[in-house]
Amino acid sequence: MKAERPSLPQGLSVDNLTPAAVINRNGIIEWSNSSVDVPCLPVGRNISDVVPDLPTDDILGANAQVKVHIDGVEYLLTSYPDIDQQTTVVLLENIDVLKARLSFYIDHYEILQGLLDSPYEGYAYVDEHGVIRYVNNTLAKYFNLSVDQIVGLNHKDFPLDENLDQVLKTREIKPLGVVTGVGNKRAIGSIRPVYRNGRFAGALGRYFSIDIKDITKFGGEYLNLVASMELREIIADIDAIMMQLHSYREEFQRRHAARFSVDNIVGKSFMMQDLKRKVLKISKSPSSVLIMGESGTGKELFAQAIHFHSDRSSHPLVMVNCAAIPESLLESELFGYVEGAFTGARKGGKLGKFELANQGTIFLDEIGDMPLSMQAKLLRVLQDRQIERVGGERPVPVDVRVISATNKDLATLVKEGSFRADLYYRLNVVTLHIPPLRERKEDLPDLVDYIISVMNTKLRRNVIGVTEEAMDLLMRHNWPGNVRELINVLEAAMNFCGGALIDVKDLPSFLQSYKDEPADIDKDATYLQARIDNAEKKELVSVLEQCHGNRKVAAEVLGVSKATLWRLMKKHGLL
Structure with missing residues (x-):
């Protein structure tokens, strides 16, 4: 029996045309739809098994977009975390399908440009913030300016149409009427709100000049066109295309969102x-x-x-x-x-x-x-x-x-x-x-654990940490390349590591040379370290007793990873 779909993040909906799945914090698929395109998102499996080149740590609990491959087909995977970040929705879109869709909209945009470049009608699109995003050549000529001189201005700083503010506030159609102020001309104009996926996206204005010079220039055909105008002519098709174009701005914003808190x-x-x-x-x-x-x-x-x-x-x-x-x-x-x-x-x-x-x-x-x-x-x-x-x-x-x-x-x-x-x-x-790593070496064990967990996904390994001897050498190094150097060292070591722990022999030779150097520790430092170790061991023993020896629960209580807990237990002879 197929699992019931968990609640999705607010504002997100999926259908059976788009492959989708809900994964938990461990990457296990808890729900998937019955997509006809990718029938391979089985509930209960780890998503990294289904999508081998997926950077799992980058998408769990985060908004992200990455390219992945499934059975030789390239997909764009987008992740949407739930508000509590306990689950993450992933959507898969075929790259070839997306390219075809983009080509469709580009072609239609060029057709739209041809329609809007009418010598008789002026058009303007103002986004929800009041910024003029589009005017055609005819409207620009009303102001004796170029299109480039108008686009990007706020309509409040430019005498486009005194009715725009009202439409942006009320989001209601302003029907045909005489407008003053369009390039110091009198014009017949109308404005309609623009929506995308039910969200307000701005306003579209359509204008016909009734200035005597323009009427004389365009002649009787122009007069007949103006006289025959009706509200139903206000371009619904342009509204739809504008909404599609607006969606690309939102797509850009998603791609350029901050992923780290x-x-x-x-x-x-x-x-x-x-x-x-x-x-x-x-x-x-x-x-x-x-x-x-x-x-x-x-x-x-x-x-x-x-x-x-x-x-x-x-x-x-x-x-x-x-x-x-x-x-x-x-x-x-x-x-x-x-x-x-x-x-x-x-x-x-x-x-x-x-x-x-x-x-x-x-x-x-x-x-x-x-x-x-x-x-x-x-x-x-x-x-x-x-x-x-x-x-x-x-x-x-x-x-x-x-x-x-x-x-x-x-x-x-x-x-x-x-x-x-x-x-x-x-x-x-x-x-x-930002302090260099050599000034905050107490963070090095946590950094090592985090980097290893990320590299496990990248390298498809199952390393759980480093030995105490290897950690000692890491602590002795001054890390002139800081965290970036640490990442490179650990990635190299994981490629040579044959077991669950990185040992001294797996580290680069420049770190192994520290084995032959005497530790520069005076008696006072040795005494202080002994007191610290004693307190650390007492805390470990106390927490393990409270958790009845359950290491997973003990690690959560102490706020450390399981690998760090394992290393501390070995250090203090508790294994």
């Missing part, structure tokens, strides 16, 4: 706990944040956590590596460009990272490597809250929170003249210093 940042040391508290405090603020730390310390994780806990979390988090983009392309990448801006420019132009991050967050990594010429332009964006596309003639307002990161000392760069002081002070409103 402070709970995903591993570390119980005082420094890390203090940083997590600061992230929660500043997340709701609009202030710029500068994250400083050595390479490999996890600065991107903190940027994601800030966005995750902010009021902007439903909007995109767009990440930019300033050091990875050539200087000649950086301006067009950040601010976009208009059609014809330079040789090779895409037809129709391209949105920049700041516009893509509108109402969300932009993360400027390696900000210390940004050229001085771009620093001046970035400063202007931070001051004016508007960008100007390459080749464009008008500013475009943007509402973006800026988080930047660097492994360089920006104050020193300012003194050397390679970084602008005024930009430094704009970015350095709130500063987070």
Whole structure:
């Protein structure tokens, strides 16, 4: 008998046309639908058995999208966690089907463009926030402006139609009537609300100029067209296409959502706990944040956590590596460009990272490597809250929170003249210093356990931890490459490990050399460590007795993994 479907996350529904399953925190399939496309999501099996290349840890309890393969077919797997993160819904969509669907909408969009480029009728689409997202050439000519000079403005800052505010507030159709203010012309216009999947998505306006100059220019045919207009002519088909186009913006936002909260940042040391508290405090603020730390310390994780806990979390988090983009392309990448801006420019132009991050967050990594010429332009964006596309003639307002990161000392760069002081002070409103791993070695055991659990999925291994001797060598190393270096070391060791525990012989040779070095520990440190070990052993014995020897329950009470508990029991001779 097929299992009853558990409750789905709010706002999510599935049908039998889309392969879907509900998995628990251990990856076990608790429910699946009877999809005709992928009849291979059996209840009771681990989803990693069904989808071999699935990064399970990335999707459990998280919003994520990954490409996977089942029986040689490529799918896009999307995960939706329940509010309590006890279960996760996964949907599978055939990549070839998605491409065909996208091609269909692109073709229909080109047909739509032909319809909207009527020389008689002006059209405008304003999104739910009042930003003008589309006008056709006819409407732009009413204002003696280009389309590019209008799109991106808020309708409140542009004399488009005095009735737009009413429709955006009431979400009711404004029937045909005489409108004043459309480019200082009198026009017959109507506005209708636009919905997508039952959610309000903006308003679509249709306008016919009744200015004497336009009537004279277009002649009797135009007059007959205006006279025959009826409410039922207001384009329902365009409404539907606009809703489909709007869905792609939402798809982009899902792909650029933050996937990590402070709970995903591993570390119980005082420094890390203090940083997590600061992230929660500043997340709701609009202030710029500068994250400083050595390479490999996890600065991107903190940027994601800030966005995750902010009021902007439903909007995109767009990440930019300033050091990875050539200087000649950086301006067009950040601010976009208009059609014809330079040789090779895409037809129709391209949105920049700041516009893509509108109402969300932009993360400027390696900000210390940004050229001085771009620093001046970035400063202007931070001051004016508007960008100007390459080749464009008008500013475009943007509402973006800026988080930047660097492994360089920006104050020193300012003194050397390679970084602008005024930009430094704009970015350095709130500063987070991420400590290197060598300064928080008490977090190393937890990091080791976490990395091994992730690598088990990637490497298809079943390693449960490291031996006490191997951990001792890991603790002696200063980790100049920080967590990134630790990840590489453990991945290499797991490839050589032949058992359940990583031993000294599995570690790289530079770590094994620490075996021959005497431990630099004085008597006081030895005495202190003995007291710590004694207290640790007493706590272990007490908890194990309370849990009647149940190691799984004991690990949960102590707040450690089973591998860490096993290692501690071996250390204190309790096995």
